[in-house]
Amino acid sequence: MHEMSLCEGILQVLETEASTQKFKKVKTVWLEIGELSSVEIEALKFSFDVVMKNSIAKDAKLEIIRVAGSAWCMQCSEPVKIKKRFDECPQCGSSQLQVTGGTEMKIKELEVE
Numbered sequence: 001m002h003e004m005s006l007c008e009g010i011l012q013v014l015e016t017e018a019s020t021q022k023f024k025k026v027k028t029v030w031l032e033i034g035e036l037s038s039v040e041i042e043a044l045k046f047s048f049d050v051v052m053k054n055s056i057a058k059d060a061k062l063e064i065i066r067v068a069g070s071a072w073c074m075q076c077s078e079p080v081k082i083k084k085r086f087d088e089c090p091q092c093g094s095s096q097l098q099v100t101g102g103t104e105m106k107i108k109e110l111e112v113e
């Protein structure tokens, strides 16, 4: 599962942070997930619990922050909001859009002790 490897990546980041910042336990992880990324939230939550078992983040809570998709429309010359990666411009219907945001998945914040 794709979400499983994402969580393994997250755990690696947490472990690296733990050794540089000297914390022993992760209490909450805030994850920013763009609406245009192909991450399934339910699968991600499930994988998170599985992967974090027996780690420094074993009881950590996962908080998801959704980031709306955004793009630049060449026709309108302005930023527009989109829901899917290959959406057309909601204003003029053009498909000449350059995705500018909403594809990311990153750790926004950690609560540790």
Ligand SMILES: [Zn+2]
Pocket (backbone or CB within 6 Å): 073, 074, 075, 076, 077, 089, 090, 091, 092, 093, 094
């Ligand atoms: Zn447009």
